[in-house]
Amino acid sequence: MYFKVSKVLTGLTLLLLYFIPYSVNAVQEKSPSSGLNSVLKLTLSPVLTAQPTSCITLHQGRECFTNITIHWQSIDVDDYCLFQEKKKLRCWNNSRSNIASITFESSENITFYLMKRDSDTVLAETTITVGWVHKATPRKRRWRLF
Numbered sequence: 215m216y217f218k219v220s221k222v223l224t225g226l227t228l229l230l231l232y233f234i235p236y237s238v239n240a241v242q243e244k245s246p247s248s249g250l251n252s253v254l255k256l257t258l259s260p261v262l263t264a265q266p267t268s269c270i271t272l273h274q275g276r277e278c279f280t281n282i283t284i285h286w287q288s289i290d291v292d293d294y295c296l297f298q299e300k301k302k303l304r305c306w307n308n309s310r311s312n313i314a315s316i317t318f319e320s321s322e323n324i325t326f327y328l329m330k331r332d333s334d335t336v337l338a339e340t341t342i343t344v345g346w347v348h349k350a351t352p353r354k355r356r357w358r359l360f
Contacts, residue, residue: 260288262328262338269342274350275321282318282342286328287311293331298324305331320344 263285269278284296288310295305296314303326306312318324321344328338 258289260286260294260328260337262286262326262340264326264340264342267340267342268345269318269320270345270347271321272346273348274346276346277319277321278344280318282316284314284316284326284340285311286338288328288337294337295329295331297327297329318342 265283265285266280269280271278286294286296288294291308291310293305293307294309294312296303298316303316304314320342323341323343325339325341327336329336
């Protein structure tokens, strides 16, 4: 009987976690009271997503231009800031989720970070990758006198 209830609860928990829009971090720790038993701790982390996730340019090394929509969501209501590399882009007060539209211009991959306003800890991150159709080739220089 206990085994059936345990399977049902495990299945319901996994189903519930599947539909929650947060990332789940699982950490297995040994119980201090018993060296044989271990405890599984689950923590829900904020999620940061970007659409589109990549930008394609015609030739390698050229700037890629696109508009990106960044969506973030957290369990806690707090003050959050969005960073591009080390540059602060935007902050929100007393919020648990929001959307930002950004004009993307880069020839290299760019990573965006979500952090609490008063903290240096990165809560979530997403990367926009830059790709190209044609690889850059060195140009041949032909000198002609006439």
